[in-house]
Amino acid sequence: MISDIKGESESPLNDERLPSLLALRCFEAAARQENFSRAAAELHLTHGAVSRAVRLLEDELGVALFERRSRRVFLTDAGRTLARAVGEGMDLMRQAVSELRARQKRQWVLSCEPTLLMRWLIPRWSDFQARHPGTDVHLVxxxxxxxxxxxxxxxxxxSDFPLPGSYHAERLFAEKVGPVCRTDKAAGWFNEEHHAATLRRDAPRLHTRTRPGAWQEWAAAARHSPFDTSGQTFDHFYFSLQAAVAGLGVAIGPWHLVRDDVESGVLNAPLGFVEDGSHYCLLSPKPLAPGSPEADLLAWLRLQA
Known part of the structure; x- marks a missing residue:
């Protein structure tokens, strides 16, 4: 007797062959959406291509996966069983692909508010690079x-806008604000009364469209009488701070944004700084793993604060 060189693996009684991946992807999307048109849009295919792929899958398996009624489709019991298994398999593949891509990713992106990036983070960034030479971060x-x-x-x-509930936030530091001006202009714009400085009403005030309420917020936090809105207005916060450096007037300066200029003597803050109730935080899509590069960055940021 001549033996079958293909063995039993291709016997119709032991058929473990899988349908095509394309057919399974089309079915999974259609099952999840219970709509062929939306599945086609998700997969960048035509409605007809998805419909044919599902029909061929049904023919290959010998079972109906959908009930088609009045231009709508509904999963059958067999369809729900297959959809559950295929969905779990797709999730495992997506997770594996994501992990492999993460291993190959040599650079990750840190987005930072522009003025904080320019006036606080970048001047200190060389210290982070020296401490963590193997971590490649792209600042935007x-x-x-x-x-x-x-x-x-x-x-x-x-913290001046609502965060999605899925975001993870790590607090970095509180926002502290105060009026600042060029040091050689301070005597003309601030009065010294009973060993306490006060801002003169005629001192030129600088405003910014990105924080239009900065002066009023500072006045409320410092328990000062409200100021009127007169003065020069700039399009961005860092323009108003640069205008203060140039001696054009008095601006509301957050401590972390003017810290270097105050410590070097370029700017003066005669009234000091008060917390305005907001804070900065490091946001991530999930909690930071202990010992990870992201956790190292968080620790460094808090050290700089």
Whole structure:
């Protein structure tokens, strides 16, 4: 008797062959959406291509996976069983691909509010690079709401907008603000009364469109009488701070943004700084793993604060 060289693996009684991956992907998307058109849009295919792939899969398996009624589709019991298994398999593949890509990723992206990036983070960044030479971080400027789906790995933001519930936040430091001006202008714009400085009403005030309420917020936090809104207005916060450095007037300066200029004597803050109730935080899509490069960055940021 001549033996079958293919053995039993291709016997119709022991058929473990899988359908095509494309057919399974089309079925999984259609099952999840219970709509062929939405599945086609998700997969960048035509409605007809998805419908044919599902029909061929049904023919190959010999079972109906969907009930088709009045231009709508509903999973059958067999369809639900297959959809559960295929969905779990797709999730495992996506997770494995994501982990492999993460291992190969040599650079991750940190988004930071522009003025904080320019006046606080970049001047200190060489210290981070010296402490962590193997960590390659790309710094980008960005403010307000954002999405981690757009290539951002971490973000530094001020707590002035609602965060999605899925974001993880690590507090960095409180926001402290105060009026600042060029040191050689301070005597003309501030009065010294009973060993306490006060801002003269006629002192030129600098404003910014990105924080239009900065003066009023500072006045409320410092328990000063409200100021009027007269003065020169700039399009961005760092323009108003640079205008203060240039001697054009008095600006509201957050401590971390003017710290270097105050410590070097370029700017003066006769009234000091008060917390305004907001804070900065490091945002991530999930909690930072202990000992990870991201956790190292968090520790370094808190050290700089």
């Amino acid at each position: 400027a960005g403010g307000g709401p954002f999405s981690f789906a757009n290539g951002i790995d971490l973000a530094i933001r001020r």
